[in-house]
Amino acid sequence: MRPSVSSFAAILAFLALALVMPRQSFAAEVQALRVWTGPDHTRAVFDVSGPLDYKVFTLESPNRLVLDMGDTSISKAFAAPAASGVLSGVRTGKLGERGVRVVFDLAEGVRPQSFLLPPADALGHRLVIDLHPLKAVVPAVRTVQQAVPATGRKVVVAIDAGHGGEDPGARGASGTWEKVITLAVARELKRQIDAEPGMEAVLIRDGDYFIALQQRYQKAREARADLFISVHADAFHKAAASGSSVYVLSTRGASNEAARWLAASENKSDLVGGVSLDDKDNTLAAVLLDLSQSATMQASDDVANHVLEAMKRLGKTHKPHVERANFVVLRSPDVPSMLVETAFISNPGEEKKLNDPAHRTRLAAAIVEGVRDYFSVQPPPGTWLASNAKPRARQHVVSRGETLSLIAQRHGVTLASLRSVNTIKGDVVRVGDRLTIPLAMGPG
Template structure:
């Protein structure tokens, strides 16, 4: 046996690698261009056949963004989406002998961000361009005004339609896309919440575009929301799986997010209302965060149980209890957050149900019912629910020792006859501990 063989093999392999480096890279094919326009940025995604080299630069007079892709060409069946958002038109042509140039005509100057994504799940290589307006004005955070006596504010519910844009989510048995279903449910949920006294809803997205997970719950924090609801439609390998489910953050997820927040000086300051915590205050920061997270997780669990109970009355639930998982969208340290899996989109019967507006309305009403019950039992201070609770307490009287019906009537500025009528009393005698309704007006 020739003992030099392994050495020769290594030398040959090295030569092959060297020759490969000297040869031009294999030409990449551009298969498709997809464009999504959101309120904050426009995303353009090129589906490409493999890794590629590219460069981006901008021009003004008029505003344009130029993308040069080395050793590339359009595939024979190339599909291009229509321009949208910040893009007016998209043009392309050859640059030199082998490169491809794509020109984006813009409504205004942009700040581009780009990255190449490797294959993942059903996607191949993707070149992603996110275009942000240069002139974008950041929202100014204001201190919440103190409410005048006798007035109240609405509770704010942030509704997050899962997936969106290039992320379709799960695909149903007949081709329904989760991102479409979740947006339809979210819009219906917003509609019924906005009709409810004392409640206002806002959507994290109101169109077909993608929002990173952390930005979704940050939108709730920026809005000073009282509750965050992320809407999804589950999928499973077995088409027989069915039923809705409600999820809250697992303790492991809370712990990992706590570490991230404590490592971020901006987040630390935010936790204590703008008071900066320096490195000597790690213990104080940890205690404050632990208190905040503990209260938030307790509230999340309480509202989740109410929503789960309500949804179980309008259809099957996948399990008979609230579930826990480390979902990124549930990691807000100070906004109670739940994730609702409305049904299994992979189940043909439930897919049909999710596509039926009447069924989506039932789902929305069930979620609203649970949310309403939670805020009635735990009204945030200063809200309409808290004011109504105080009014209800004011309209009731618990009989104490030595009180008679006439004494109670005089105390509340009403008559004995009115007290008898509203409480359906047949006599004037009352007992200690009785709860009487006080006539209004």
Template sequence: MTKRLVMAWIVGWMALGTLAQGGLIRTAAAAEVSGFRVWTDPDKTRAVLDLSGRAEYRLFTLKNPDRVVIDLNGSELQHSLDFQQEHAGIITGVRHGAPDEGTLRVVFDLSEAGKLKSFMLDPTGQYGHRLVIDLYPETGEARAVPVRQYADMRNSERDVVVAIDAGHGGEDPGALGPRRTREKDVVLAIAKELSKAIDNLPGMRAVLIRDGDYYIPHRDRYEKARQHRADLFVSIHADAFHNPRVAGGSVFILSNRGASSEFARRLADSENRSDLIGGVTLKDKDDMLASVLLDLSQSATLEASSLVAQSVFSSMREVGKTHKNRVEAANFLVLKSPDVPSILVETAFISNPAEEARLKDPKWQRKMAGAIARGVQDYFVFSPPPGTWIAANRKPVRYRVMAGDTLGGIADRYRVTVYSLRQANGLKGDIIRVGTELLIPTT
């Protein structure tokens, strides 16, 4: 037998060994189900099976009673599938069995029939292989808020709308602190405090993008803000680093590189042509005009993002340490809204033991939320959107000088000149005393 024939025989013998029951090809050893998680968001229930490797599966529904059946080929289970009912949505129970040798069957009992979507995910970060099953209630009403024409929003003295996004959530815990504090939990607590602080400010209203423990894809987050016609998008996070001594908060805006890539994606994606960019649809525009309109919208959005980020950063410096002495720029996907000014706030380093403790402290959470809210308010007092209550009821702004303040620094924060600051307060020089109340010119 020639060498070539021997190799062909070996390959053919190996191929026969990969045939599984039912004619399916099994290309790997049996996958063990190592974990099970369930989360519910306003639109769906998501169930996740953690696997030791990729597995072929079959999924179908049954009636009377309603249930979902998942048959995993060549898989096994070493422990029970426990879950918390409070997060389980329309899933009322989970059980498993073996309908035949080599098949693991998992059954979700449902409170009502649901529409299904499933997909397998490859390992990423701390997660291994996962089978994800999304269940959408058939009786649920559509929760999407339609994007309205700009003319519909021109009612007089409307509130300024601030969309607040708590990062991570659900199956994505974010960073973990030395004491296993989960980023998703502390940033949700801060986001809720920020929502309260914004709602307590005259002429302002907060919208929580995530109000519970569930995951929302990044682009869906800023699209929700656009659907609510938000004037500002604020994403809340808690940073992490391998060096536990690194500390301090940060404020980020979208980098120019990130803006350029999103610009190209929106022009290339025909679905985005139906979007409203700054109140104007691109659907009926030719490529050149669409490009110009999108460029104008993104440039204005980036400029506004930079200004509000500087205002929030200055306010945060009054309540604690910042990681750097300036606003930073990065290619964060969640900041890529073309027409809603967006910032990302890293409140502290959860990897630093002292800051991890602060992140869990409700008093500190309120303090940080208050600082962010003041920075947001300062921005809108000087740049109120037309037709808002703030624009119609602008009042003099006063600032009490704190230790370390300089006249130039205060002027930069409020985007006024040092000259106008001196004129408004009758100052002949740049010396200011701690505790002095300065009038900030608004024109």
């Protein structure tokens, strides 16, 4: 029996409908997975096409972490990453009709933390899972011994390589990532500081992994650092921008951190400038913190000016004076801190220099020269440098907003002695002027 005309029409209608019907759509697609391993945790970052619903839980015997994502598909281009840190393998599969299950095989038990990130810069939606080992982890930054040997302890410089891991920083015209340059400069800077008599350096980051901004200066405090240097490579929308810069914390940033420090109970029991705040009332604690911050900011300003002057001898600086900004990494209340923008990575010529090991060696040498100059005249008490230092007049480079009377007050000298040593008749000083601080009236 032959099919009727109406049957053929029905079949054709069905085929036409099947062709125009949309394929099954999902709320999000898992596109890629990247893994970064740090000294204290492993970070897994999923690139996804949009927001999604997910659930994370752990299993034992063997140790696994399971990630379930609803109304989600997985890209055909998705590839499981190699084993790294506590992560020994990754498996994927379907979860019902409209979901994806990802299983992390683990080398040990973990405490997971997860969160979604919205698009930022060149990055799209991301699902981040941090895997913290349950067992104790050796700290990333070594704490120097508290006991002071007969010859005096070494001056400790904490070096922070900016960005890292999932945060690559700025990108140069030729594709160089800022995080790669900052780590290379930081390692060279450590090598040269370790070669200095009476000095040693610790690296806040010594690999390609992410560290939160507040954790960076906290690690410097844990290492009992005498100085914190954060290394960066600036970017600007105009490729012609060039030159190095040195930053210290703005007054606004210091005020914000002081308020946070006093409000946080875990901070009040800590040491700030050698004084515990946990047994002080709020008024006294605020006064003690203000004194500590004032001394720290003055020391930051002094060492930053020494470094900037040394970098001027290397080449062009972006500004002739130390700049101030509200950078989170500079907010330590009791560790002098500065941020060095080594160059503009967005400038093709400077990007090429930053990729040159010989230039990085000269760049690090200029920073070390400034640090050495500062500590030779203001060595921390109890250090080898303090016991071996020869009396030298301290220098102060005038910054914006400073007056002669304010400089005298900060250094603990009389206004008359400051005028006399520098043969100044009035009270007028200019930004960039280098003043000699009287030895007899100076602290220490």
